Amino acid sequence: MKDLPKAKDFYSRLAHRPDSASDWMDVPVEIRKGMYCYAANPKSLDTLGFPYARDWNPVEGDWKLPENWQQIIHEGFKERLERFRSFKVFMDICVRCGACADKCHFFIGTGDPKNMPVLRAELLRSVYRNDFTTFGKLLGRIGGARPMTVDVLKEWWYYMFQCTECRRCSVFCPYGIDTAEITIMGRELLNLLGLNIDWIATPVSNCYMTGNHLGIQPHAYKDMLDFFVDDIEEITGVRVEPSYNRVGADILFITPSGDVFADPGTYTAMGYLILFHYLREKYGFDITWSTYASEGGNFGFFTSHETMKRLNSKMYAEARRLGVKWILGGECGHMWRVITQYMDTMNGPADFLQEPVSPITGTRFENAKSTKMVHIAEFTADLIRHGKLELDKRRNRHLKVTFHDSCNPSRGMGMLEEPRYVIRNVCDHFYDMPENTIREQTFCCGSGAGLNAGENMELRMAGGLPRANAVKYVHEQHGVNMLATICAIDRAALPPLMQYWVPGVDVTGLHEMVANALVLPGEKQRETNLRGEPLEGMEDDSDE
Amino acid sequence: MNVKYMYSFLAVIVLFLIAYVGTEAVGLQWLFGVLIPYAALLVFVIGFGRRVMSWARSAVPFRIPTTCGQQKTLPWIRPNSIDNPTTTGAVAVRMFLEIVTFRSLFRNTRMKAKADGRITYQLELFLWLGALAFHYAFATVLVRHLRFFMEPVPVPIKLIETLDAFFQFGLPVVYLSGVVLAAAVLYLALRRVFIPTVRYISLANDFFPLFLIFGIAFTGILMRYFAKVDIVGIKALTMGLVTFSFPESEVLKGISGLFYGHLFFVSVLLAYFPFSKLMHLGGIFLSPTRNLTTDTRARRHVNPWNYPVKVHTYEEYEDDFREKMVEAGLPVVKSLEAAAAEKE
Ligand code: HEM
Ligand code: SF4
Ligand code: SF4
Numbered sequence: 083m084k085d086l087p088k089a090k091d092f093y094s095r096l097a098h099r100p101d102s103a104s105d106w107m108d109v110p111v112e113i114r115k116g117m118y119c120y121a122a123n124p125k126s127l128d129t130l131g132f133p134y135a136r137d138w139n140p141v142e143g144d145w146k147l148p149e150n151w152q153q154i155i156h157e158g159f160k161e162r163l164e165r166f167r168s169f170k171v172f173m174d175i176c177v178r179c180g181a182c183a184d185k186c187h188f189f190i191g192t193g194d195p196k197n198m199p200v201l202r203a204e205l206l207r208s209v210y211r212n213d214f215t216t217f218g219k220l221l222g223r224i225g226g227a228r229p230m231t232v233d234v235l236k237e238w239w240y241y242m243f244q245c246t247e248c249r250r251c252s253v254f255c256p257y258g259i260d261t262a263e264i265t266i267m268g269r270e271l272l273n274l275l276g277l278n279i280d281w282i283a284t285p286v287s288n289c290y291m292t293g294n295h296l297g298i299q300p301h302a303y304k305d306m307l308d309f310f311v312d313d314i315e316e317i318t319g320v321r322v323e324p325s326y327n328r329v330g331a332d333i334l335f336i337t338p339s340g341d342v343f344a345d346p347g348t349y350t351a352m353g354y355l356i357l358f359h360y361l362r363e364k365y366g367f368d369i370t371w372s373t374y375a376s377e378g379g380n381f382g383f384f385t386s387h388e389t390m391k392r393l394n395s396k397m398y399a400e401a402r403r404l405g406v407k408w409i410l411g412g413e414c415g416h417m418w419r420v421i422t423q424y425m426d427t428m429n430g431p432a433d434f435l436q437e438p439v440s441p442i443t444g445t446r447f448e449n450a451k452s453t454k455m456v457h458i459a460e461f462t463a464d465l466i467r468h469g470k471l472e473l474d475k476r477r478n479r480h481l482k483v484t485f486h487d488s489c490n491p492s493r494g495m496g497m498l499e500e501p502r503y504v505i506r507n508v509c510d511h512f513y514d515m516p517e518n519t520i521r522e523q524t525f526c527c528g529s530g531a532g533l534n535a536g537e538n539m540e541l542r543m544a545g546g547l548p549r550a551n552a553v554k555y556v557h558e559q560h561g562v563n564m565l566a567t568i569c570a571i572d573r574a575a576l577p578p579l580m581q582y583w584v585p586g587v588d589v590t591g592l593h594e595m596v597a598n599a600l601v602l603p604g605e606k607q608r609e610t611n612l613r614g615e616p617l618e619g620m621e622d623d624s625d626e
Numbered sequence: 627m628n629v630k631y632m633y634s635f636l637a638v639i640v641l642f643l644i645a646y647v648g649t650e651a652v653g654l655q656w657l658f659g660v661l662i663p664y665a666a667l668l669v670f671v672i673g674f675g676r677r678v679m680s681w682a683r684s685a686v687p688f689r690i691p692t693t694c695g696q697q698k699t700l701p702w703i704r705p706n707s708i709d710n711p712t713t714t715g716a717v718a719v720r721m722f723l724e725i726v727t728f729r730s731l732f733r734n735t736r737m738k739a740k741a742d743g744r745i746t747y748q749l750e751l752f753l754w755l756g757a758l759a760f761h762y763a764f765a766t767v768l769v770r771h772l773r774f775f776m777e778p779v780p781v782p783i784k785l786i787e788t789l790d791a792f793f794q795f796g797l798p799v800v801y802l803s804g805v806v807l808a809a810a811v812l813y814l815a816l817r818r819v820f821i822p823t824v825r826y827i828s829l830a831n832d833f834f835p836l837f838l839i840f841g842i843a844f845t846g847i848l849m850r851y852f853a854k855v856d857i858v859g860i861k862a863l864t865m866g867l868v869t870f871s872f873p874e875s876e877v878l879k880g881i882s883g884l885f886y887g888h889l890f891f892v893s894v895l896l897a898y899f900p901f902s903k904l905m906h907l908g909g910i911f912l913s914p915t916r917n918l919t920t921d922t923r924a925r926r927h928v929n930p931w932n933y934p935v936k937v938h939t940y941e942e943y944e945d946d947f948r949e950k951m952v953e954a955g956l957p958v959v960k961s962l963e964a965a966a967a968e969k970e
Contacts, residue, residue: 089743096739100826102628131936165931167684168914174677175909178832180824181730181753184737190745200827217831217901224633226829252692256724256731256757257906258915260692290938291946300947301954327957373956374940387687388935395937403940423690427927449699453923460699467702494690496697496710496920503703518735518747522694522709551745 085116086540086582092547095193098184106201107208107228111237113140116540117192119243119533122283127276129287130389134276140239145232151275152230156213158271163214169267172259173210176200182251182261187526188244191544199251199261202241206268209234239277242268244541246530247384247416248489253522265531270386278385282532285381289393293376294339300373306342307371310352317614319606322359324371327404331370332441334401337412337458338379338570341591347573349612350413350591356600357462357593363603365442365470369410375400378417379570383424384532391428394420397455398429408438409455413591415569416530418457418497419490426453443468457491459500459568459592466507472601475510477608480618481564481595482511484556486549486576487524488569498522501568501592508599513560519552529575542575543582550583557584565589631819634833638841638891645890650883658886659863659878666893673900678908687929689922692915712921721917725910728754728761753817760810764839766790766803767846774864804850808843811836835904838895845888855882 100106118140127135138146148154163170182199184190189197196202204226211218211227218227228234245265252260272278285295292299298306307324315321325331337354341347361367375396382389401409411421426432435454438447445464447456465471483505491497498521505512519525528545556562565576565587576589598611610616648654695706711717723729736750769786773779791799815836818828849855859873859881866872899905911917919925944951944958948965951958960968 093739093741093743096743096745099822102822102825106826163684165685165687167681167686167912168690170684171681171909171912171914174681175903175906175913177903177906178824178827178829179731179753179757180821180827181734183823183827185735190737195823195826198823198827204827215901224629224830226831249692252915253694254730254733254735256728257910258692258724258730258913260690260915263690263915291943293943299950300956301950304954304956329957373951374943392935392937395935396940399937399940421923423922424688426922427688427929428932431926445700447699448924449697449921450923452926455923463703464700467700493692493694496693496695496706497699498696499703500699516747522692523733547743548745551743 086543089583092191092544095544096190098189098193100195106195106204107223109196110233111240113236113240115141115537117244117538118240118541119279119281119535119538122276122278122280124276126280126283126287127278130283130290130392132273132276132278132283136276138276140236145236145277147232147235147275151235154274155230155235155271158274159210159213162267162270163210166263166267168260168263172203172264173207173214175257176203176207176259177256178204179256181254181256182259185251185254186245186261187248187250187528187548188246188541188545191528191547192244192541194244196237196241197244199245199255199259202245203259203261203264205234205238205241206264235272235275235277238268239272242272243279243533244545246489246526246528246533246545248526248530249493250489250523250526253493266387269384273386273389279532279535281535282381282384285532286385286389286393289377289381293372293374293396294342295377295379295381296339296343298339298342298376300376303339303342303373303376307351307355310348310355313612314352314356317610317612318356318602318608320359320602320604322355324355324358325369326371326373328370329404331404332368332407333370334375334404334406334409335369335371335412336375336378336397336400336409338414338417339377340379340570340574341412342376344574346577346589346594346613347570347591349594349597350570350573352612353591353593353595353597354412354458356597356602360471360600360602361442361465367441370404370406372400372404378412378414380417380420381532383416383420387424387428390420390424394425395429397421397425398432398435401432401454402434407436408450409435410458410461411455412458413568413570413593415488415490415571417490417570419494421453421455422495425455440464442470457497457500459497459504462593462596463500463503466504471596473508473596473599474601475508475599477598477611477617478509478595479511481509481590482513482560482562483509483564483566483590483595484513484515484553484562485520486515486527486553486565486567486572487520488567488572489524489526489530491568492522492524496522497568501566504592504596505566508595511560513556513562515552515556519548525549525552527569527572527575527579529579530571534571534575539578543579546575546579547583549576550579553580553587554584557587563587566592566595568592628819628825630828630830631815631833631837634830634837637834638837641838641890641894642841642845642887645887646883649886653879655875655878655881655886658890659881660867660872662893663867663889666896670896670899673897674905674908677900677905678912681909681912685930686914686918687931689918689920689927690914691918691920693920697920710920712919712924714919717917717919721911724916728758731757752813756810756813756817759806760814763803763807763810767801767807767843770801770803774861775868777865800851804843804847808840808847811840811843815840831902835895835898835902838891838898842888842891842895845884845891849882849884849888853882853884855885856880860885
C-alpha cells in the first residue's frame with residue numbers, strides 16, 4: 083500500500099479527456115507497474131496441461147511466443163465465433179454510441195480511454211474486422227481494421243486483465259453488448275498462448291489438485307475449521323461439530339475457501355458453523371462439508387469455459403458420491419454466476435439429486451429445481467421469514483450497515499432482496515448507498531475476475547474508487563461503519579479498499595452478522611462478537 | 627482536422643456528384659434510376675439474410691442473460707419479471723421494450739467528478755432522446771415513401787402523412803419527420819465531434835452512415851420545398867420499379883439530377899447496410915444477454931457442443947492424500963491397507 087499514488091493523483095485522472103489529437107490505434111501500450119499482474123507460473127500451467135508453459139515477463143520485450151502464434155489466435159478466434167453467438171453478434175453490432183463508456187469502474191478510476199468497455203471490445207473487434215469481414219479487408223485502417231501484431235497482443239493482454247467481467251456495461255448498452263463476454267473470449271485466446279496471470283493460474287491448478295484455490299490439503303482444511311470450532315466455543319460456550327466428506331448426509335455445503343483462510347471471511351465461515359449447529363440442535367438439520375469440493379469459487383471461469391467446467395465438475399461429482407439430496411452454497415459472487423448460468427449446462431443434469439426442499443420450513447426452492455443448488459441467503463431468508471431463528475439484534479446494534487451488491491449475484495442472478503431482508507432482521511441500522519451504485523447498477527470492488535493480487539494494487543484502488551466513493555457517502559451521511567457483502571473476493575478485496583478510501587468502515591459477510599445475533603441453545607452470556615471485540619452496552623441489558 | 631469525418635464527408639459529397647453528373651451530364655438515368663437501385667436492393671436482401679443466417683448458425687452454448695432486477699425465488703419476494711424474465715412471454719416484453727423504447731439506453735447516466743474526488747451520476751437522456759427521435763423519424767419517412775410504390779395510396783399511409791403534417795407551417799405542408807430526422811442526425815453527428823470520449827471511439831464507419839442519411843434527408847427536403855422536381859415523372863419511375871413497366875427514356879431524362887442523387891444515396895445505404903454496424907437492426911433480436919430467460923436454475927439449457935473434459939476425480943484425490951486424511955480422521959473410501967494391497 084505504501085507506494086500507491088496519493089488520493090489527489092487518482093482524482094486528477096477522473097477528468098476523462100482522452101487526447102483527441104491521436105487515434106487510439108496509434109497509442110502504444112505501456113505495461114505499467116502497479117496496473118498489471120505477474121505472469122503465470124509455468125508449473126501451474128503444466129499441472130493443468132495448458133500449452134506453452136514458460137517463464138516470461140510482461141514488461142520484457144520478448145514474450146517467447148510460439149512461432150505460429152498468429153495462426154493460433156486466428157483459428158481460436160474463428161472457432162469461438164462459431165461456438166458463441168454472443169461473441170459473433172457483439173463483434174458485429176456495436177454502434178459506438180458510448181453509452182457504456184463511463185459505466186466501467188476501471189475507466190472512471192483510471193481515466194485510461196482503453197478501459198472504456200467499447201474500446202476494450204474494439205481491441206478485439208479491430209482484428210476481427212481485419213481477419214473476418216469483407217469491409218475490413220477492403221478498407222483496412224479507415225474501416226477500423228488492423229492486423230494482429232505483437233503490440234496488439236500485448237494491448238489485449240494488458241486490458242483483458244483490467245476488466246473484472248462485472249457486466250455493468252451490459253446493463254446500459256442498448257443491445258446488451260456484454261464486454262465481460264468479450265473479455266472472457268480474449269482471455270481464452272491469450273491462454274492458447276500460455277499468457278495467463280499467476281493470480282489466476284496458480285489458484286486454478288491448486289483447485290484442480292487439492293480441491294480449493296489456496297491449495298489447502300484435506301487434513302489442513304479440517305484443522306482450520308477445527309480452529310474455528312475452538313474459537314466459537316470460547317465465545318459462545320457451545321462446541322459445534324461439523325462433519326466432513328460424510329456419505330449419507332442430507333445436504334452438501336460448498337463455499338469459497340477464501341473464507342476458511344483469511345479475515346474477515348473467517349468470521350463468515352464461523353457464522354456458517356454456528357448456523358448449522360443451531361439448526362441441527364433445534365431441527366435435526368443434517369449437512370456435511372467436503373474437502374474434495376472445498377471450493378465454491380471457480381477461477382477457471384477467468385481462464386476458459388473448459389477450465390471452468392473442469393473445476394466445477396467437483397460439485398456434482400461429490401454430491402453424487404456422498405448421496406446427498408441437494409447442495410447448499412455459501413456466499414460468493416462469481417461462484418454463483420457459474421452455478422446459475424453454467425453449471426447445469428456444463429455438468430448436469432443433476433438427476434441424481436432431489437428438488438431442494440428446506441427440511442426446516444418445508445419451502446420448495448422451485449427456482450433451483452434443476453441445478454438442485456440453493457444459495458444460503460435464500461435459505462436463511464426463508465428461515466427468518468418462517469420465524470425459525472431466535473435472533474438477538476442488539477448484539478449487532480453498534481453496526482451501521484450498508485450492503486455492497488456483488489456484481490455476479492446482481493447481474494448474473496438477480497439476488498437483490500434476500501440479503502437485504504436478512505440484514506434488516508439481524509441489524510437495527512441499515513442504509514443503502516445511492517441508487518445508481520447498487521443493485522443491478524452496482525459498482526465492482528475493482529478486484530474481481532482474478533485481479534485481487536498484490537502487485538496490481540494501484541489498479542485495484544483506481545477500479546474500486548466508484549464503489550468506495552458511494553460507501554463514503556453513506557459513511558458521512560449516516561455514520562455507516564460496516565460494509566456487508568455476500569462474496570468472498572469482496573471480503574478479501576474491500577478491506578484494503580476501505581482502508582485507503584474510507585477509513586473507519588469495516589467489511590463483513592452476511593452470516594457473520596447472522597451468527598452474532600443468533601441465540602444458540604445452551605450458550606453462555608456472550609461478551610464479545612465473533613471477532614473477539616467486546617459487545618458494548620450488552621452488559622447493562624443483561625441485568626434487566 | 628479529423629480524417630475520420632473528413633473522409634466520410636468527402637465520400638458522401640463524391641457519391642452525390644457521381645449521380646448528379648452521371649445523370650445530368652452523361653445521361654445514365656437508366657443506370658442510376660433502375661439498375662443500381664435493383665442491384666442495391668438485391669445486395670441488401672441477400673446480405674442481410676446471410677448475416678442473420680451466420681449469426682443463427684453460431685451456437686448459444688449457455689444462457690447468459692444480464693439480470694437487471696430481482697430474481698424469482700421465494701414466493702414472498704416480488705420478482706422483477708421484465709428485467710429478470712423467467713418466461714418466454716416476459717422475455718418478449720423485455721425485447722419489445724428494448725426495441726420500441728430503447729429501454730436500456732433510458733438508464734443512461736453521466737458521471738461527474740468534483741475536484742475533491744466526489745463522484746455523482748446523473749440521468750442523461752439526450753442520447754436516448756436523440757436516438758429515439760432519429761429512429762422514429764426515419765421509420766416515418768420510410769413509411770411515407772411507400773406512397774411512391776403504391777397506387778392507389780393505402781389509407782394508413784395517408785393517415786400517417788396527415789399526422790406527420792399535423793403542425794401546418796405553410797405550403798406545401800411541412801412534414802415533421804423529415805425535419806426531425808435531419809436535426810437528430812445532426813445532433814448524433816455533433817456529439818461524435820464534440821464529446822471527447824465519443825470522438826475518441828468513433829470510426830469513419832460511424833460518421834459515414836450519419837452523413838449519408840443526412841444527405842438523404844437534405845436532398846429530400848430540397849426536392850420537396852425548394853427545387854421543384856417532376857413528381858409525376860418520379861412516381862412513374864418508382865411505380866415502374868415495382869411493376870417492371872418502366873416509363874419512356876424521355877420521362878427519365880426529365881427528372882432532375884437532384885433526385886438521382888437522392889436515389890443513389892438510398893441505394894448506397896441499402897448496399898452498405900448488411901456489412902456495417904447498421905445490422906444492429908437484426909442483431910438486437912439475437913442478443914443473448916437480452917433474449918433469453920433467466921430461469922437457468924430451474925430449467926436446464928443444453929449446449930450443443932458440450933464435450934467431456936479432463937477432471938481430477940475423487941479417487942485420484944484420495945490416492946494423493948489418503949494417509950493424511952486417515953491421520954486427520956477424515957473418512958476414506960479405500961483404507962490404507964486396501965490401497966497398499968492394491969498397489970502390490
Ligand atoms: C430494431 C430496430 C432498431 C433499434 C432498436 C435501434 C436502436 C439503436 C440505438 C439504441 C442506437 C444508439 C443510439 C445512437 O448511437 O444514436 C442506434 C444507433 C443508430 N441506428 Fe439504430 N436501431 C434500430 C434500427 C435501425 C435502422 C433500421 C437503421 C437504419 C438506418 C438504424 C440506424 C442507426 C444509426 C445510423 C445509428 C447511429 C447513430 C450514431 O452514430 O450516433 N437503426 N440504433
Ligand atoms: S453501449 Fe453498446 S453499442 Fe454503445 S458503444 Fe457501448 S457496447 Fe457499443
Ligand atoms: S465488464 Fe465491468 S470491468 Fe469489464 S468493461 Fe464492462 S464495466 Fe468494465
